[in-house]
Amino acid sequence: MKNINTAPISGMQELLPEAQAIFNELKSKIEGVYRGHGYLNIETPVIERDEVLLAKAGGDTEKQIYRVFKTAETANEADQALRFDHTVPLARYVVEHESDLVFPFKVSQVGRNFRGERAQKGRFREFYQCDVDVVGRGSLPLYYDADVIATLIDTLRQFKLGTLVRARVSNRKILNGLLTELGLDEKAGAIFSIIDHAEKASIEETKYAMKEEGLDDDLQVKMLDFMNLHGDRSVVVAKLREMGIENKVFRDGVDELDVVLRWLEGEGADDSVEVIADMQIVRGLDYYTGTVFEFVLPDYKKVGSVCGGGRYENLAGYFTDQLLPGVGGSIGLTRLFYVLNEQKLLHEAIGRPLEYAVVPISDAEIAYAVEIASELRSQGHTVTVVVLPTNKKLGDKLNYAGKLASKGIVIGESEVASQSYTVKELR
């Protein structure tokens, strides 16, 4: 025996069975809601050609991509790497299978992605992303922006977190139009980044960052007032319209936001979810072009963003000349599970993992024990049959059973003879 490190690689989630069961429960809720809302599930390979993945990656992402060595058998093939998100593989999939798909294509993906980030508490190198996307061919109605957000709201509601979920929605066109109006087009990238970081910064820091970009006091105040706009659709939309900005992009953005939020009215009906307009939401990623959104738990600031997404004008420009506009959102389940668990927000009181443990006293009773287990299973229960090494006593067996199941059934000679049994609560 060599001395081998048996810990999982740093940054890879590995759970004990009890925690894994809760994780699986959340995943299965996500899959169920996505399916219920009409999103068709697909799976793409974890390994892609470099040229596919690098078409979009850049900056930090490119530095974090796990490349794959070719094996002796695959030596002549193209260079390969592990996917770092679901968006690039989806673009490839839609282009590859375009003639077999029905558009608008409502699609879900639930699986592991990989980024070789620097090891850090709560950051994962292998992580589950759970994505919904709607991809149109040529054009895609605005309705689907609301469809995606409603699906995610419904998903979060199923988690039964016992705390308010807030969906914060904006539209990139509003800020883009405002920047044009203020003559700040050229500084758009920097300002997007300042707004993105403003939540974690003080007002002074944000003003200073804007000043650094050359915005005078008046512009700084205008921007801060704008960023602070948030609340009910009707109030925020009215304030935006009162700004008297004639820029068409700005006005289109306000109209789109108004319509999307109107469609979402009713989604917050039961007090567990609130949908607001919020001008602080910009989503750094440069491919968003319209609706953008982010979900948070206002009573648990540390949890950060629970999910997010938005509208993109063209999914697969790297792979095809066909215009494929889309809208999508994603739940980063591995990170979310980690933070919800840390905040003790996972109330799934699953208790012991199984319902029944059937305990034959000796080998002679195994056959009847198996029969009982099989019958209980056919009624939909989870059941294990407990057989321990021969030096173990009945007490050991009941102890083992009690760790795994909530109900126990002991089978001895008399139970076999009478073909009957008693169910007892364990412990």
Add this chain to the structure above:
Amino acid sequence: MKNINTAPISGMQELLPEAQAIFNELKSKIEGVYRGHGYLNIETPVIERDEVLLAKAGGDTEKQIYRVFKTAETANEADQALRFDHTVPLARYVVEHESDLVFPFKVSQVGRNFRGERAQKGRFREFYQCDVDVVGRGSLPLYYDADVIATLIDTLRQFKLGTLVRARVSNRKILNGLLTELGLDEKAGAIFSIIDHAEKASIEETKYAMKEEGLDDDLQVKMLDFMNLHGDRSVVVAKLREMGIENKVFRDGVDELDVVLRWLEGEGADDSVEVIADMQIVRGLDYYTGTVFEFVLPDYKKVGSVCGGGRYENLAGYFTDQLLPGVGGSIGLTRLFYVLNEQKLLHEAIGRPLEYAVVPISDAEIAYAVEIASELRSQGHTVTVVVLPTNKKLGDKLNYAGKLASKGIVIGESEVASQSYTVKELR
């Protein structure tokens, strides 16, 4: 736009949504039955340290392992690779978390594994394995050999293939004992391999291969007679005992086979599954030490082995001095799905992927359409709301709806006014 190949990498499964739904259905049946039989699910990372994976790999497997390049951020860490099966990660997991687990540890793993095999029709480089294992500490009762096989029988039964599934069971000790008795101990490896290949070879080829190994006519006949022993437990066990072999290993093997098959009586009760003793089953892998089994579809020889497994004396000898005996079995789902599909054995008549499509005639009816969809979903149905670009007519919408859902609900002004709707079968 560069000219980028959008096909998935050769040897990687990528399905259209309809096929993916059937695949997911099979996977979910497997997970359900495994859970029902009391196997706790775990997931280990796809990426492991080289030293962990290479502890066991060797020969062909080692040539097929996908190594992973470290990223800029992980440059100082140990070399890493993609797992090629679930057994090595399970061994590492059990050793790492030993103090938190309850033994015997009944565990399931369902996930993707990776082998860079030469590209070939029906061989996959990325494939789902669905494993059940029971791991004991120090010792593990024979009962679990039957527990694993019964779980897999139950799983295959849920597939409702409409053709007989045959579970062929043997015990390595029987052949090992026989070889000792015949003075062939030193040729054990070669003879195991000859028996493994005999199914696809003619009797002449098999005899010739044995002759090459130095077996004379008498020994060849003895071996062929032995390999041909198969059928009901009572018949095969009686014939094995009639051979009058006193060797203890042989006799232990026969006793174990007898007991395991007795426990499995009743598992074949409904005609869809048959359990037999079969001396041709040896399972090439050298870590099996007792019970070995393989499931086949006798009416579909081309499908080959549907699943297989066996008993191993020590799971984690590479990682710990603690003796961890186990028994396990595995369904290679990606390959199985491929061959069952080829043989048209997947009868899951899922038809169109969704139940309902709600079609608002104009944007004014979207809100009521969403309300109906939400109501149907709360009753457990899958529902999509159909909104197409404005240049599309109602006919286009119904055509789209008919491709996705089996029932359609059209919402116009009058439905909104009366707050009522009609459900129609689509096409």
